[in-house]
Amino acid sequence: MSSSDSHILSDGRVYGPPLKGENIRLLTFKKGTGKHSLNLDLTRALLPQGTSDDVRYIALSYIWGHKDDPTKEIIVNGRPFQVKIKLERALIHLEAEPEINLPVWIDAVCINQENEMEKNEQVAQMRDIYEKATRTVVWLGESDISTERVFARLDKVGKKAIAAGLSEFKEEDLKQWPDFGSDKAKIKIKEDVEKLFPTLVNFPLKSLIEISERPWFTRVWVVQELALSTEIVFMCGKWKIPGEHFVTGYLFCLLWMAHELRPLREGGSLFDLAMKTTSICWRNGRSFIPVFFGLFKGESVILSPRAGNTLGTRRGWQSGNRLTLKAQLCRAFTIASTVGLDATDPRDRIYALLGIVDDLEKLGIDIKKFINYGKDTTPQSLYMNVAKILLQNGHIDILCLCRPANVDASQTDGLPTWAPDWSTSLLPPWSGYLEDKLFNASGEDTASSELSVRSQIRVAITLKARSLGSVSDIGSSWNSGWKEEFDFAKVGRLLLQLTEFLQSESSVYSPDEQNEAFWRIPIGDKEFNDLGLVQRATSQSKVEFQDLLNVVLKKQRLDKVPNMASYTACMKDMHNAMPFISSDGYVGLCPNVSKIDDEIFIPLGSHVPLIFRKAENASYKVVGEAYVYGMMEGEVLQLATSRTLELTLI
Numbered sequence: 001m002s003s004s005d006s007h008i009l010s011d012g013r014v015y016g017p018p019l020k021g022e023n024i025r026l027l028t029f030k031k032g033t034g035k036h037s038l039n040l041d042l043t044r045a046l047l048p049q050g051t052s053d054d055v056r057y058i059a060l061s062y063i064w065g066h067k068d069d070p071t072k073e074i075i076v077n078g079r080p081f082q083v084k085i086k087l088e089r090a091l092i093h094l095e096a097e098p099e100i101n102l103p104v105w106i107d108a109v110c111i112n113q114e115n116e117m118e119k120n121e122q123v124a125q126m127r128d129i130y131e132k133a134t135r136t137v138v139w140l141g142e143s144d145i146s147t148e149r150v151f152a153r154l155d156k157v158g159k160k161a162i163a164a165g166l167s168e169f170k171e172e173d174l175k176q177w178p179d180f181g182s183d184k185a186k187i188k189i190k191e192d193v194e195k196l197f198p199t200l201v202n203f204p205l206k207s208l209i210e211i212s213e214r215p216w217f218t219r220v221w222v223v224q225e226l227a228l229s230t231e232i233v234f235m236c237g238k239w240k241i242p243g244e245h246f247v248t249g250y251l252f253c254l255l256w257m258a259h260e261l262r263p264l265r266e267g268g269s270l271f272d273l274a275m276k277t278t279s280i281c282w283r284n285g286r287s288f289i290p291v292f293f294g295l296f297k298g299e300s301v302i303l304s305p306r307a308g309n310t311l312g313t314r315r316g317w318q319s320g321n322r323l324t325l326k327a328q329l330c331r332a333f334t335i336a337s338t339v340g341l342d343a344t345d346p347r348d349r350i351y352a353l354l355g356i357v358d359d360l361e362k363l364g365i366d367i368k369k370f371i372n373y374g375k376d377t378t379p380q381s382l383y384m385n386v387a388k389i390l391l392q393n394g395h396i397d398i399l400c401l402c403r404p405a406n407v408d409a410s411q412t413d414g415l416p417t418w419a420p421d422w423s424t425s426l427l428p429p430w431s432g433y434l435e436d437k438l439f440n441a442s443g444e445d446t447a448s449s450e451l452s453v454r455s456q457i458r459v460a461i462t463l464k465a466r467s468l469g470s471v472s473d474i475g476s477s478w479n480s481g482w483k484e485e486f487d488f489a490k491v492g493r494l495l496l497q498l499t500e501f502l503q504s505e506s507s508v509y510s511p512d513e514q515n516e517a518f519w520r521i522p523i524g525d526k527e528f529n530d531l532g533l534v535q536r537a538t539s540q541s542k543v544e545f546q547d548l549l550n551v552v553l554k555k556q557r558l559d560k561v562p563n564m565a566s567y568t569a570c571m572k573d574m575h576n577a578m579p580f581i582s583s584d585g586y587v588g589l590c591p592n593v594s595k596i597d598d599e600i601f602i603p604l605g606s607h608v609p610l611i612f613r614k615a616e617n618a619s620y621k622v623v624g625e626a627y628v629y630g631m632m633e634g635e636v637l638q639l640a641t642s643r644t645l646e647l648t649l650i
Contacts, residue, residue, distance in 0.1 A: 014042065014077055018118040022047040024129060025110040026057050026103035027076075029095045038074040038091050042109065047125070048132040057103045059133035061225040062090050063141075063215050064108065067344070076109065083108065090139040093238060102134060116373055124368045127228055127355030136229035136243075140216050143237025146207035151239045153203055158241075158249025160196055165189035166255075167248045170319050171312065175533045177255065197256050202285035208253060211236070212304035220332060220341035220352040223310060227317035227356045247311045254303055258530045260284065305532070310341075313356070322358035325365075325386070326395045327435070329353065329420075334401065334428040346379035346423040350386055363389050379423055380415055384459065387419035391461055394447040396605045400429035400625040403576070407593055407613055407621050417622040418461050418649045427575050429625055430524045430589070431608045431632075432534060438526060439607045442466070443634025447605025460619060460650045465601035466636050467645060468609055468628060469584035473501070477592040478577045486568050492552045494522060494579060501581040508585035509630065517629040519545040521579070521588060523570035524627045541567055574627075584641075586631055591624035598623055601647065602636050612647065619648040 019025065023044055030039040048054035065086045072088040073080050083091075087108060094100050111122045122129075130136060161167070166189065169177075173186060180186040216222060226232065232243025260283070263276045281288050309331060316323065323331065332341045332353060343349050351371050354360065360367065390398050401420040415421055432438045448464045475497035480487045498521055501507065502514040509517060519542050526534050527541045544567035551564075577589040582600055590598075590611050599620070602609045609631060611623035636642050 014079055014081060015112045015115075018112065018115050019044070019122060022049075022125065022128070024105060024122070026055070026105055027109060028103045038088065038095065040074065040076050040091075040109075042077050043103075045103070047128055055103070056134045057105050058094075058100060059105045059130050059136045059225070059229065060090065060094070060139060061130075061136055061216075061222055061229075062087065062106075062139040063219050064344070081109070086141070089142060093139075093235065094137065096238070097235075097240075100137070105129060105133065119373055120371050121368070123351060123373075124371045126224065127367075130225050130228040130355075131230065133229060135231045135233060136225060138216065138222075138226070138232060138234045138243070140211065140214050140234060140236040143239055146204055147211075147236050147239050150204045150207040150211065151234075151236065151241045153200075154208065154249040154253075155241045155245050157196065157199060157203075157252055158245030158247070160199070161193060161248045161252040162244060164192035164196060166193050166252060167244065167315070168319075169251075170321055171316055174531055175529070175535070177529070177531055178259075193252065193255065194259065196252070197259060198283075200253070200256055200284065200287060203253075203287045205253070205257075205287045206290040208250075209303055212250070212307035217304060217307040217310045218342050220343045220349055223313050223328070223332060223341065224352055224355045226310065226314045232314075243314075247314055250303070250308065250311055251315070254308060254531065257303065260288070262530055306341075317356060323356070324359045324395075325353070325357045325363060326390050326398060327433070328357055329386075329422060330401070330428070330433060333422055334426045345373075347373065347377065347382050349422045350382055359393075363393055365389065383422055384415055384419045386422075387416075388459070388461070391418070391463075394605060395434070396447045396463070396603050397429070397434045397607060399603070399606070399610055399622055400431070400433075400608060401426050402622045403427075403591055403593075403624040404622070405593065407623050416459060416461075416650055428573075429608075430574050430577070430627055431526070431625065434605075434607050436534070437607075438534065438536060439632040440634055441602045441608050441628075441632050441636065442604055442606050443637045445602075445604040445637070447603070460648050462646060462648045463603050464644050465603040465606075465647050466642050468586065468600040468602060468631060468636065469582045470600060471580050471590060471594055471596055471598045471611065472506070472583045473581050474590070474594060474596060475501070475579040478571075478579075478589075479575055479592065480572050486572070488552055491522075491548065491571070495549070495552065497579045498522070498587065501579060501587045504581060504585075506581065506585040507587065509587070513630065517587060521627065521629050522574070523567060524574050524589065525629075525632065526570055526573075527566045528569055537570075541570070544568075580626075582628070586628050588626055588628035588631075590626045594623055600626060600628070601645070602631070603647075604644070608632065612649070615650055619650045622649060 015025075024047055025042050026045050028041045028043065030041055045055045045057070063086060065084045069084045069086065071082040072085050074083055074088065074091070075081065087106070094104060112118050168189065169186075173180075176186075178190055180190060229243075234241050234243055234246045260280050263280075313331070329350075333349065341349070343352060354365070354367050354370070357365075387398060398420055399418060402417055404417050407417065420426060445466070476490075476493050478490055478494050480490065495518070498518060502509060502517055507514070520537055522545075523537060523541060525537045527537045529535055544564040547564045548567055574589060576592045578592045578594070579587065580590045580594065581587050594611050595613070598611050598613050600609050601612055609626045609628050611626050612620040613623050615621050
């Protein structure tokens with residue numbers, strides 16, 4: 001929605017007076033004239049009010065493109081009007097679609113992007129615009145030779161998966177897949193879904209992977225548009241598919257891939273893996289063959305996690321699983337193996353999600369007053385304001401997203417260390433969020449934070465926390481990025497340093513606890529299930545650790561591929577870490593920018609410990625979260641030395 005990224009080169013004569021209240025503008029196609037193939041009327045209308053006289057219209061969801069993209073001239077209200085080429089192509093296909101015979105709402109044209117006041121008001125009612133649209137058309141871009149086939153197959157399988165009950169599954173159900181214990185209803189749905197897997201023989205999986213990587217899935221505004229729309233149609237070139245069939249069909253394909261590829265996670269000899277791969281290809285025809293060949297070309301061989309996350313927003317919204325502002329921000333901008341959602345104007349990373357936030361009233365946010373594209377609202381001031389609001393409402397876990405590269409740098413012109421920078425790519429916290437309930441380091445303590453202004457240019461936040469001592473010694477940095485080859489040499493160094501810390505004289509652990517900590521610390525005591533969702537580490541991780549240890553110690557046979565996929569993935573997830581031992585004898589992982597004498601605290605209400613560094617005037621700066629073995633489940637409350645301190649963060 002940024003005017004710097006505007007599609008248009010126009011003047012006020014196209015728009016007339018600014019829009020007020022619940023008024024919007026709608027586009028109607030007319031017969032083209034001369035060299036202009038697109039000729040449209042732009043008229044005013046009142047948003048539907050629930051009466052028989054309500055206007056019916058279609059809303060378009062698409063990507064704006066870059067400000068340097070070429071433009072095309074169309075006619076709007078009889079005047080030349082410049083639009084980006086991506087929008088022009090979408091309009092051409094919309095005009096040619098016989099079923100689309102209603103006026104169309106398109107943000108780039110229907111909102112005067114040069115009028116700041118109108119833009120503020122229209123963006124504030126974006127939720128109503130999409131929610132009250134008769135239909136939303138999702139424009140994925142031009143089609144290619146495989147689009148027709150993948151859309152046709154996805155349409156059929158999505159319809160069958162809905163009939164089997166898959167669309168009834170919520171996110172928490174998927175976290176349990178495929179083990180639903182004694183829940184007969186969910187087991188029945190799972191069985192019915194799995195019976196459909198053989199129908200995907202010769203499914204154009206590679207084409208679906210390519211579609212999942214289209215830019216539309218990475219645009220921040222589409223999250224709201226997808227969630228709120230009453231009816232959706234996905235359109236790619238001239239091919240289209242009902243939205244619910246696309247969303248459910250995509251989820252079905254994810255489950256199918258996890259089911260088919262699961263045997264490969266079990267490891268085995270090279271011969272075993274070759275036989276398993278052959279079996280997968282034999283069962284599924286040509287579905288996996290192009291995907292496996294893509295491995296050798298460096299191509300993506302999985303459905304985009306970002307696309308799955310974006311589509312999951314609609315499933316969650318439609319099923320009543322509404323997310324908080326913090327949860328929406330984290331879902332949008334923190335995925336380890338891919339990029340966050342994008343917006344040209346950094347402020348839209350907040351504004352674009354407000355329409356689908358469940359706790360706006362609780363947070364005290366009035367959208368109409370909160371959205372402001374004026375020069376006085378900078379991205380930094382907006383992000384700091386959001387952090388203040390979240391911390392004041394108990395979302396202490398946003399501190400886990402604060403991992404400044406240079407803790408000692410001055411924050412005079414930027415953000416305080418306690419405010420996440422949503423304009424950058426944020427890696428997810430090691431230990432998830434409060435609502436994930438992986439850990440509960442503060443036990444029964446509840447969050448407590450207050451705000452105080454230290455000067456006109458610096459805002460500090462004061463919170464209560466319990467001390468775990470300070471960092472006494474540190475090891476070498478561990479980081480093995482998702483797109484990098486796993487570094488076994490670094491693993492060896494990490495394990496050696498952990499051994500030294502765990503067995504040192506100051507260590508508080510018994511021999512049995514040392515053995516347990518040895519395999520739990522490198523993965524932060526977590527593991528991934530078949531769908532890539534995080535849970536607490538089980539004995540399976542201990543088995544995988546032993547395979548990893550054998551590789552590091554060069555005891556593994558060369559003709560055998562070890563089973564350690566989840567373990568190594570979780571180690572990659574512990575990004576930018578290094579081992580440490582505290583002054584009180586506790587061992588764990590801390591951010592790789594930590595220093596000796598940095599202090600360890602568990603803020604009241606926090607699910608994890610955090611590292612802080614002393615600054616001027618008895619204040620502290622946030623360094624980042626920590627994993628401390630034996631201090632992740634409220635054990636701090638049992639310490640005789642435990643006491644509550646007040647920290648001022650800048």
